[in-house]
Amino acid sequence: MAKASERRQRVMKRSIHLGHCVCDPSQPCPCDLFKEKNLCLCAGERLESPTGPVALTQLVEKPGCASKIDQAFLKQTLKGLPTLEDPRVLVGMPAGDDAGVYEMGDGMALVQTVDVFTPSVDDPYLFGQVAAANSLSDVYAMGGRPITALSIIGFPVRKVPDHVLSEILRGGIDKMKEAGVPVIGGHSINDDQIKAGFSVTGFVETDKVAKNANAQVGDVLILTKALGTGIVAFAGQIDRATPASLDAAAQSMCALNKDAADLMIRHQARACTDVTGFSLMGHLSEMALRSGVDVEVVWDDLPWLPGVLQFVADGILPGAIERNKESCAERVKQGQGVSEVM
Structure with missing residues (x-):
């Protein structure tokens, strides 16, 4: 003392x-x-652990993928940046795909991605799992097999007890273990807001890379998960979500896309993308643009998480809705009977 x-x-x-x-x-x-x-x-003094649970979404401005920079602004910012021409780069930054792909020889290529965001759930351990599953999905979306991961975390040591950091990391490591991917290191930053994610490396056969630019006329669009996690996360942040909606969203975000990726490879899907912060319309319109095709989406066939449509009807919509709508407005035509918001 x-x-x-x-x-x-x-x-x-x-x-x-x-x-x-x-x-x-x-x-x-x-x-x-x-x-x-x-x-x-x-x-060297530290905050004492609180007696009750720490609600992570109450510690950030924008939960989950809503914390990402909007698509239109990002494209404008990246425009004109120098790139190194390398014939071994099969998928690079100009492609706007889910991950980069680099040819290694002997018919194999390296898949690399990094994905970091703020909490979309309140529980630290659960947030770690969500961050891990989200990062892995980029490799799965390219048809790849993830092999290693590096943890990346920003943590406000002045505001949040140490054990919260441990739980986030433990959740992420456990989810990576479920996927068979070792976490071999990481990087931490003393930040104003909590954020976590992973840089994931994987392998893919060069002739089996699933890009977001190969969709063809006659293809059928398949979604591996229900939509609406961003809306549920926002509803939870303002204390308007039901326990059933929060639980369903958390379980969906924690679920690995590993089995879906295996099926995609087995059935030789031509194009794939990971639907996250830019919304279904944002990601799908990008796929259509790069593939040179039109895509028709039947509103009544879309799967929604429990409670999402009611949240929309009640006007419970995060700011990201407007940004996403503006980013893809020129590429999306709204049919009759479809909500303007959706």
Whole structure:
């Protein structure tokens, strides 16, 4: 205790002399956390674990894929950036696909992706599982087999107890273990908001790469999961979701696309993409554009998570809805009887 007290005095003395917290120069010393909780993180002190559960979605502005940069802005930003021409790059950044593919020789190619987002569920362990399943889906969507993963996490050490970080990582590792993918390392950042994900590496046979640009006339569109996780996550964030909707969305987000990917390869699907933050219309319109085909979607045939259509009717819609709608508006034609929002 004496050493801890001496360390606090030493660190705070230096901070007060400088007029800035030595750990966060944007803060004065004493900082608000010290005033409120008598806690100095610069001295190695930590928040005590709360007695109740920590609701992760209440700690972020935008849950899950809603935290991603919108498609139109991203395309504009990436336009004109230099690329290294390499004939071994089978799928690169200009393709706008789910993962990059690099030819290794002997008919095999490397599949690489990275996917990070904020919590879309409240439970830390469950969030880790969702982050892992989401990252793996990019490799599965390319027809690949994931082999290794690196963990990436941003964590606000000033705001959230340490055990939350451990639970997020444990959930992610357990889900990767379920997929047969070892987590061989990672990277962590002291961040303002919680975010987690993985960089995943896999292999694919060069003649079996499933791109988002190979759809052909007469193909049938198959969805491996129900739609509406973003709407449910937002409804949960504002305390308007039902337990049944939250549970169904969580189970869906945690489910691996491994079996679906195996079926896709077995039945020689020509095109595939991972439907996430840009919405079904955003991802599908991109596939149609790159494939040079038109796609007809029958509204009544779309699968929805429990409660989603009622949330829509009640106006419970996240801001990402408008951004996604604007991004693909020129490529999507709305049929009669289809909700303008959807």
